[in-house]
Amino acid sequence: MADYKQIDKARKTLKLGESATIPEIKEAYRTLSLKYHPDKCKEKDKKKCKEKFKQINNANEFLIEYCLNYKFPFEKAEDVKTLEEKQMKDYMKRFYNGWWGDLNNE
Numbered sequence: 001m002a003d004y005k006q007i008d009k010a011r012k013t014l015k016l017g018e019s020a021t022i023p024e025i026k027e028a029y030r031t032l033s034l035k036y037h038p039d040k041c042k043e044k045d046k047k048k049c050k051e052k053f054k055q056i057n058n059a060n061e062f063l064i065e066y067c068l069n070y071k072f073p074f075e076k077a078e079d080v081k082t083l084e085e086k087q088m089k090d091y092m093k094r095f096y097n098g099w100w101g102d103l104n105n106e
Helices: 004-013 022-036 043-068 080-096
Strands: none
Touching: 004 043, 022 043
């Protein structure tokens, strides 16, 4: 699982804002990869361009993979009251089950 530091580093490498669509990621990648492609750099800057190009490729692969593998919840959201009741019931089951009868039957 990706952590925020990895995501932030990758988006900054591609010079993206706080949010971006997959087409925006691809466009940023294309623009920067053309700019820093080792075959397009001057001879004196080849080593620097090669390293930057590698960083750009890694950032693009990371962000695209992260976006494509992101899990979206499609379940109906519970309201806060129902969620709080569920959490309280789970708490009671874990710590007080058997003291006042069987809480699993409720």
